Amino acid sequence: MRLAITVWNGRIAPVFDVAGTLRLVELSGGAVVQDQLLSFPRDGGMFSRVTSLSQQKIDVLVCGAVSRPVHRMLADSGIEVHSFVSGDAEEVLEAFLNGSFDDAAYFMPGCGRGRGRQGRGRGAGIGRRGRNGGFGPGWKEV
Amino acid sequence: MEQTKAILESISDGVFTVDSNWKITSFNRAAEEITGISREEAIGRECSEVFRSSMCETACALRESMASGKPVLYRSGYIVDSDGERIPVSVSTAVLRDENGSVLGGAETFRDLSEIQSLQKQLYETYRVEDFVSRSPSMQKVFKIIPAVASSPATVLIQGETGTGKEVLARAIHSSGSRSGEPFVAVNCGALPDTLLESELFGYARGAFTGAAHSRQGKFEAAGRGTLFLDEIGDVSTAMQVKLLRVLQEKTITPLGSNEEIKVNARIICASNKNLSQLVESGEFRQDLFYRINVVKLDIPPLRERLEDIPQLLEALLKRHSFALGVDVKDYDPQILPLLMGYNWPGNVRELENFVERAVVLSREGLVSFGDLPPEIIPEKSVHHSDAGTLRNARADTEKQMIVQALENNRFNRTAAAAELGIHKTTLYRRIKALGISLPSSDGRSSNATNTT
Structure with a gap:
């Protein structure tokens, strides 16, 4: 399995859409067989960002905030996303x-799961929850 | 202190503060509303994980303020909320110090620009009809009548120089009306000789001529209940004009080699890059056909007469071609905009579009810059700089050209020229003297101003 984590200053990078570094870990039989940092070009647009993950044959991505269209692209390319x-x-x-x-x-x-969130006045108001069954990000599924 | 708190709670801008470890120490009501995060959840967390902005990694305003001790104002970017929505924001930051001047942390204010951007978009939409973009007063008049024109079956005549977008406007009329679901068929009448144009428009029956093994549908028929766009109608022969007139009068066509009449249901839009009334006067275009097609006349001014459209066209075309070519060219170098605005664009919007497409292909740095300009856009005067030898001479040369141009533009009225150049009148006098620019004895306030350099 190939796992990618967007990192920044030793932490998960706050926004996947503009993250500059990718930590790529390859696991085989429960052991790490490859662990490297890759630079993630910011100037190529969202499509090339997602494509480069597909080209790296990433199975699972762990990242920070991700915008909805980018998440859709990631899911469409068969990557399991933990956003x-x-x-x-x-x-x-x-x-x-x-x-x-x-x-x-x-x-x-x-x-947070089930905790809901405060509205911004653009949607259902205070207590509005994420789109997927009340889970804020709710985007684990492929 | 309580008073400050009350103020922070009442304002519509989001405000948060951080300590020297980038942990959130306060989070006002507006910040909660804009981000969708309660202050209980935000306080004590890393600011980048709460704010989640496009600027955090590479252009953090707060980091800059903390490093320089100076405020950063109105930096734009976006944040990603918990629903994955990108919210455009403008941020300003400052350093927080205690009474001894020691740094306690930083403060960031941010404003949700969603509504402003939505209003900008609405404003942008008023300057376009489908793919036709224009803010010029003459085109605004055209835009206003398009809904009425689109919903009527009346024949339309569009006049404008080559490349002004006659077909784009015809498509906009087609798409805005009830025929939008039907075909839009375009024929360039000027490109075909009579015999070919006739078979193209009316179609032919099997055996109509040698080699006609199958019958073929003409464009009038192919357009069905949609729109037939006859471009360069001013270029058709007088014999063909008679045939077209008959179709427009009788609303039927007869394919070549056939006796069967076919009803024409399509709406006809004609276009010409020539002035048809002048062609009527000179006897090159039939008056009766002119009156048939001149039911609603729309004139598209050349691009040089609607310079105000250039920035919006540049922006729209850059987006379109960057997307089509799959490259990320975001903007134009501001230095080239005066050159683009100053060029005559004889080929109109088509030439502008060709320039943008070429620039998008050539641009390597995500920015269309001076090096991407084709030679015809660069004024000869600019090229001569290299003859000057030194940087000082080149600068003086450019300055001289700009001053002379401004003086000529304002009929040698020094005050107006200085205003155009954005300098004080006395500075202009000083530079005129220093650069050895000779002036006419009279200026723009008198009528007999003469040329000079």
Whole structure:
């Protein structure tokens, strides 16, 4: 399995759409066989950003906030996306490797499962929840 | 302190503060509303994980303020909210210090620009009909009548120089009316000799001529209940004009080699790059056909007469071609805009579009710059700089050209020329003297001003 994490200053990069560094980890039989940092060009547009992940044959992506159209592109290219994740990149990777990764423990502020969120006056108002069954980011599924 | 809190809670701009470790220490009501994050969740968290902006990694205004000690104002970007919506924002930042001047952290204010951008978009939409973009007063008049024209079956005549967008306007009329779901068929009448044009427009029956093994539908028939666009109608022969007149009068066509009459249901839009009334006067165009097609006449001014459209066209064409070619060219170097505005564009919007397409292909840095301009757009005067030898001479040369141009533009009225150049009148006098520019004895206030250099 090939896992990619967008990183910045040792943490999960805040916004996938503009993230500049990708940590690429290849796992085989539960062991890390490859671990490298790749630069992620910011000037190529969203399509080339998603395409480059596909070309790297990424199976799973762990990242911070991601805009809706980009998430759709990622999902369409068959990548399992764990978005709106925050925290220390090493800790998140470790949790992922030992099978204890739980999105809820690493959700960015305002994206908590079942906690809802305050409206911005553009939608359903106070207490409005994410589109997918009340889960803020709700974008784990492919 | 309470008073400051009350003020922060009442304003519509989001405000948050951070400590020296980039952890959020306060988060006002507007910040909660714009981001959708409650202050309980925000306080104590990394600001980049709460704010989640496009600027965090590479252009953090707060980081800059903390490093320089100076405020950063109105930096634009977007944040991504929990629903994955990109919210455009403008941010300003400042350093927070205690009474001894020691840095406590930073403060960031941000404004949701969604509504402003939506209003800008609405404004932009008023300057376009389908793909036709224009803010010139003459085109605005045309835009106003398009809904009425589109919903009527009346024949339309569009006149304008080559490349002004006659077909684009014809398509806009077609798309705005009830025929939008039907075919739009365009024929360039000027490109075909009579015999070919006749078979193209009316079609032919099997065996109509040697080699006609199958019958073929003409464009009048192919357009069905849609629109038939006859471009360069002023170029058709007088014999062909008679045939067209008959079709327009009787609303039927007879394919070559056939006796069967076919009803014409299509709406006809004609266009010409020539002035048809002048062609009527000179006897080159039939008056009766002219009156038939001149039911609604729309004139498209050449691009040089609607310079105000150039920036919007440049922007729209850059987006279109960057997308079509799959490249990321975002903008134009502001320095080339005066050259683009100053060029005559004899080929009109088509020439402008060709320039943009070429520039998008050639541009390597995500920005259309001076090096991407074709030679005809660069004024000869600019090219002569290299003869001057030194940078000082080149600068003086350019300055001289600009001053002379401004003086000529304002009929040697020094005050008006200075205003155009954005300098004070006395500075202009000083530069005129220093650069050795000779002036006529009279200026723009008298009528007998003469040319000079």
